[in-house]
Amino acid sequence: MAGYALKRLMTEYKELTTRPPEGIIAAPIDDENFFEWECLITGPDDTCFANGVFPARITFPQDYPLSPPKMRFTCELFHPNIYQDGRVCISILHSPGDDPTGYESSSERWSPVQSIEKILLSVVSMLAEPNDESPANVNAAKMWREDRAQFEKIADNTVRKSLALPLAEN
Amino acid sequence: MSNFSSLESQLFGCVELNDTVDVIMMSQAPSTVEDLFFQDRVPSTFVRYLLFIYFPIGLLLFLIRLCIGVHVFLIACLLRKTTALRRIVLRIMCSILGIVVVERGKRDERAHVLCANHVSAIDHLAVDLCNPCILPSVWDIPNIIRWCFGYMDLGASRGRQELIRESRKHIKQSNSLPLLTFPEGEITSGERALLKFNPWPCEVSDLIQPVSIHIYRPVFNVNPSAFGSSWWADCFWFMALPFSIITVTFLNVVEKEEQEPYNEYCDRVSQKIAESLGISVSNFTNQDVTEVTKRRDRDRMQRQAHAAAQSVQRVSEKMDHRRLDELTMRIKQFNPQISLFAIKKDLQKTRSTQATLENIKSGKLQKAAEAEDQGHGKITMDPSQWRDVYEERKWSMVEANRAQYLKRLTS
Numbered sequence: 040m041a042g043y044a045l046k047r048l049m050t051e052y053k054e055l056t057t058r059p060p061e062g063i064i065a066a067p068i069d070d071e072n073f074f075e076w077e078c079l080i081t082g083p084d085d086t087c088f089a090n091g092v093f094p095a096r097i098t099f100p101q102d103y104p105l106s107p108p109k110m111r112f113t114c115e116l117f118h119p120n121i122y123q124d125g126r127v128c129i130s131i132l133h134s135p136g137d138d139p140t141g142y143e144s145s146s147e148r149w150s151p152v153q154s155i156e157k158i159l160l161s162v163v164s165m166l167a168e169p170n171d172e173s174p175a176n177v178n179a180a181k182m183w184r185e186d187r188a189q190f191e192k193i194a195d196n197t198v199r200k201s202l203a204l205p206l207a208e209n
Numbered sequence: 210m211s212n213f214s215s216l217e218s219q220l221f222g223c224v225e226l227n228d229t230v231d232v233i234m235m236s237q238a239p240s241t242v243e244d245l246f247f248q249d250r251v252p253s254t255f256v257r258y259l260l261f262i263y264f265p266i267g268l269l270l271f272l273i274r275l276c277i278g279v280h281v282f283l284i285a286c287l288l289r290k291t292t293a294l295r296r297i298v299l300r301i302m303c304s305i306l307g308i309v310v311v312e313r314g315k316r317d318e319r320a321h322v323l324c325a326n327h328v329s330a331i332d333h334l335a336v337d338l339c340n341p342c343i344l345p346s347v348w349d350i351p352n353i354i355r356w357c358f359g360y361m362d363l364g365a366s367r368g369r370q371e372l373i374r375e376s377r378k379h380i381k382q383s384n385s386l387p388l389l390t391f392p393e394g395e396i397t398s399g400e401r402a403l404l405k406f407n408p409w410p411c412e413v414s415d416l417i418q419p420v421s422i423h424i425y426r427p428v429f430n431v432n433p434s435a436f437g438s439s440w441w442a443d444c445f446w447f448m449a450l451p452f453s454i455i456t457v458t459f460l461n462v463v464e465k466e467e468q469e470p471y472n473e474y475c476d477r478v479s480q481k482i483a484e485s486l487g488i489s490v491s492n493f494t495n496q497d498v499t500e501v502t503k504r505r506d507r508d509r510m511q512r513q514a515h516a517a518a519q520s521v522q523r524v525s526e527k528m529d530h531r532r533l534d535e536l537t538m539r540i541k542q543f544n545p546q547i548s549l550f551a552i553k554k555d556l557q558k559t560r561s562t563q564a565t566l567e568n569i570k571s572g573k574l575q576k577a578a579e580a581e582d583q584g585h586g587k588i589t590m591d592p593s594q595w596r597d598v599y600e601e602r603k604w605s606m607v608e609a610n611r612a613q614y615l616k617r618l619t620s
Contacts, residue, residue, distance in 0.1 A: 049592070056595045064606060066599035068530060070592075077530075079603055081610060090614040092607045094534070113531060202611040203541035203549070 044103040048073045051155050063159045065097070074099040080159060082198060083167040087191040091198035095127070095162075097155065107132050107149035110158065114201055117193045119169040119180035128175035131161045242493045242501045245397045245404060247432035250446070256429060263429065267449040274306050274448040281306065300338050307452040312339040314459035320387065320418035321380035322410050325457075326482050327391040328399040329433040330440035331447060332422050335455040342389040345376060369409060376413040388413070389420075392475070394495035396434045396443075399423060402491040403483050404498065408475035415465040419478050421458045421485040426450060437502055460485055536562055537604075540569070547574050550604035 052073075055065050062081030067073045076097040082088025094113045100106040110132060112125040120128050130147040174180030182190045196206050251257050260267070281302045288295035300310060308331065316339070323342060325332060333344045379385055392406035399422070410417060424433045429450050434443055447453055460481050465474045479490045537553045540562065544552070551574045555565045568574055 052592070052595065056598055059602070062606075064599055064602045066596055070596060077599075079606055081606065090610040090617070092610050198614065202607060202614055203538040203545075204611065204614070205542065 041101045044099065044101060045073055047104055048099060054154075055156060060156055060160065062163065063156070065155055065159065068096075074101070074103075076155070078155075078159060080162055080166070083163050086167045087194035088166045088198060091194075091201045093197075093201055095125070097158075104151040104153070107134055107153075108155070108158070110162070114197070116197060117176070117179050117182075117190070118166065119171045119174045119176055119183050120165050121179075122175045126175070127162060127165075128173070129158075129161055129165050131158055242497045243436065244401050245491060245493065245498075246436035247398045247400075247434060248436055250432050250435040250438065250442075252430060252432060256431065259429060260431070270307075270451075271445065271449040277302065277305055278448065296338060296341070303334070303338060304452070307448055307450060308335070309452050309454045310335045310338045311454060311456045312459070313456060316340045316459045317418050317462045320414070320416040320462045321385070322376075322414040322417045323387055323389045323420050324392055324406070324410050324417050324478050324482070325389065325420040325422050326399055326403055326486065327393045327396045328422050328424050329396060329447070329455075330443040332391065332455075333389055335422060335457050336389050336420060339457050339459075341386050343379070343386045344389045345372065373409055373412050376410075380414060387418075392479070395498045398432070398434070399486055400488065402489045403479055403486075405490065405492055405494045406475050406479040407495070408471045411465065411471045411475040411478065416462055417465075417478050418462045419460040419481040419485075421460060421482045423456045423458075423486060425454045425456070427452075427454070437505065458485055533557065540565060544569050548604065549607055550601060553600070553604060 048067075052065075052067065055063075062083075063078065065076055065078035068075045068077050076099070078095050078097060080093050080095065082091035082093065084090075093116060095110055096113055097108045097110050099108045110127040110129075112121060112127065114125075116125065122128060131149055131153060133148055135148045135150070169180070169183055171180040171183055179190070182193075192207070199206055251260065281299065284295070284298055284302065288298070303310065323336065323340075325336060333342075336342055337344075376388055380388060388410070390410040392408070392410055393404040394407055395404060397404055426433070431446055431450060433446070433453065463474075463478050463481055476490070483490045533553065533556050536556055537549055540552050540556075541547065541549050544566075547569055552565065552569075555568055555574055556562070559565050559568070565574075
């Protein structure tokens with residue numbers, strides 16, 4: 040089982056290294072454990088997250104790709120679909136069986152034909168278009184809906200932080 | 210004492226066996242210094258298992274014998290060296306300690322110098338039990354033990370010439386004890402070949418009686434010495450194992466011919482001992498052995514240090530990875546002109562923010578602008594390189610977005 044997972048991860052690693060999608064890179068944290076990856080996602084252009092480079096961890100189960108991996112941002116990210124501890128709540132990371140929110144359709148769920156690249160691209164589009172119907176962070180969802188300016192300000196500071204720039208004054 | 214004869218006959222059988230084995234081995238001369246030594250103390254897996262079972266008994270035996278050993282020391286110190294009583298008492302007590310000495314050949318009273326091969330830390334004790342003798346303390350042995358065994362300081366520490374002069378003076382004294390020497394200078398296995406003798410005993414006297422020493426251990430044939438082992442470890446094994454039989458063979462006296470150089474005379478003596486043991490004399494000297502020992506110790510230390518460093522590095526790499534990234538970002542915040550990749554690399558080396566900041570101050574780190582044409586290096590097919598590719602891409606990605614963001618801000 041783990042042997043197949045390893046093989047699959049290796050293939051994806053090669054694909055991501057030789058042909059990295061725009062604004063996304065990913066690699067195992069160390070050569071001895073292929074089930075723990077680090078990745079960087081660039082905030083999509085023309086959004087409040089533009090040019091931000093956000094690091095995240097992806098943890099793969101031993102029966103990958105049958106079960107989906109887990110993803111967690113290691114930087115602070117104030118976003119309706121990201122829990123406060125950084126976990127990403129997105130339909131592609133959920134198996135068809137479990138549905139914590141009840142808002143997702145089966146077609147968007149995890150299946151073995153998905154890949155790390157697809158997950159990361161989904162996360163990029165999630166950053167661009169938050170789904171406030173099934174919020175993981177209620178405060179963020181509320182602010183996104185009601186006080187967009189404040190939300191963008193927080194987002195801008197997150198971007199600055201991710202680029203080692205001093206924070207903007209309030 | 211009566212059981213000696215039976216032991217002896219048992220032993221003779223074994224010696225004969227050894228002889229045949231050694232004759233076969235003689236045909237292939239030892240190619241390295243290491244061949245002259247036992248590399249491992251325990252010769253086979255079978256004996257290892259046997260020892261495992263025997264261990265509790267052995268330890269108990271060792272402790273009991275240690276107590277008896279103290280008494281042996283006391284007796285050895287109290288009784289005069291020349292008395293027959295001392296010899297008999299010590300011989301019996303040594304048998305209790307597991308050291309059975311079997312004497313063969315005849316001691317020739319004309320020779321005042323004995324030359325023996327060196328197979329264990331207690332060779333001199335074995336010879337001493339057969340024939341009282343004096344051992345010039347050539348080696349670094351604790352003073353207390355030297356005193357207990359009645360060693361004599363013949364000025365070996367003050368150089369070779371002094372040693373020879375003092376030794377000559379000693380043997381000229383009437384009714385002095387003969388001088389026992391181990392011209393090999395190192396403990397060897399006595400099974401492959403002898404080390405080349407140091408000719409100093411030959412310069413002391415023109416009459417030398419060669420002595421061959423062989424150790425045999427029934428059942429638990431644990432080697433009496435191992436390459437680089439310490440004397441106290443050798444002694445422990447002597448006392449923990451049921452018993453060891455040391456055969457001391459006095460060979461015919463070798464007389465120096467007139468005009469014969471010391472070297473050749475010495476070679477004849479060593480040849481005689483080698484013949485008796487059924488082995489050959491090698492061309493290696495004890496300096497070669499010292500070299501090998503040094504090299505071995507150095508290698509071992511390097512290997513250990515390397516392994517330790519590697520494991521520490523691996524652990525800290527895993528643990529520090531994120532921390533280092535954080536620090537990199539923080540340093541970048543105050544030193545925007547330096548490339549992130551350079552900061553991270555330097556941090557990995559220094560493992561200290563302070564040191565990296567110092568390096569930045571002294572201009573050792575690459576500027577961000579200079580780093581730009583890098584970071585899009587070739588991608589090899591070797592997966593072990595991909596991690597580095599990722600690391601480079603990561604920082605150039607941050608760098609590029611940072612520049613874009615700042616550009617957006619000013620426009």
